[in-house]
Amino acid sequence: MLRQALQAVSISPRAQALVERAPLTRDVVHRFIAGETMDEALRATDEIVTKGLLVSLDVLGEDTRDADQADRTVRYYEDLLHRLADANVSDRAEVSLKLTAVGQALDPDLALDNARRVCEAARAAGTTVTIDTEDHTTVESTLESVRELRRDFPSTGAVIQAYLRRAEEFCADLAFDGSRVRLCKGAYGAPEEVAFTRREDIDKSYVRCLKVLMAGKGYPMVATHDPRLIDIAGALAVLNERGTDTFEYQMLYGIRPQEQTRIARSGARMRVYVAYGTEWYGYFLRRLAERPANLAFFVRSVVTRD
């Protein structure tokens, strides 16, 4: 219900203008977003890697329907990747890319060429790219693009959303040597025909996917803040005799930061997804939708401003 309501809000330009102008919104937004500029994001990256964690940087912006804007996004990523290399952190910081940010809705071939340019820049910087998965209508074409990218850039990571009914099948296809696969619950919501909608069914699907990925030959990236699933992932890693360098945990910037540090200190790999940029609206609403308490926090901060 909450997710559906926020999804309706997310496509309303009036609601967007209202949220963006709300006086205290920016403070609340900064809980989840590392800043609006590359300098702020690099500062956050430096702090995180200094603590022994890893980073995946996401330049906010999605659903671009303008080829020039898509090109600007690619050049921005290229710049970012140069800066990561210059700062000597590209062995600990990679990038996440949304195909809709580089033109998927306009022309899938253009988006693929643009993603190639980002992968090229990542290779030159000595790091990797993970292609985020978005709305359910784009999942198959996104996974097909990842397959294409992997021909030239085998380290390109894919993302599987456990809420999809086909998630386990997708994981089985991707559990091969050298394949980097991020498993998340899924943030976009999707209809019953293609997705599980009850929390417990999504969690069960997540566990089935984890079993496939942990038993497989690839590199699982366990993206969740859910303590139960984190424990299950750890147990499956032991069961499958995986070393700590053969999989990693991932969480979002600003969510359960102490747990992020605890996991890293335990000797496991822990990567923080650091989103930044001026186009934070869609990302921010998805974070509100995940947890009623976040929405209450946001509403309270606006209402009790004085």
Ligand SMILES: Cc1cc2nc3c(=O)[nH]c(=O)nc-3n(C[C@H](O)[C@H](O)[C@H](O)COP(=O)(O)OP(=O)(O)OC[C@H]3O[C@@H](n4cnc5c(N)ncnc54)[C@H](O)[C@@H]3O)c2cc1C
């Ligand atoms: C690294 C990373 C990359 C991701 N990439 C994608 C992607 O490409 N495509 C996609 O669809 N989704 C992506 N997601 C989002 C994901 O699908 C979920 O929407 C999100 O992670 C919340 O699910 P959860 O597994 O944490 O479980 P939940 O059941 O939502 O949460 C478990 C617990 O975690 C904490 N928590 C979770 N979310 C929040 C929050 N917003 N604020 C405060 N506490 C919270 C709470 O304690 C909650 O009880 C990504 C998530 C991560 C961590």
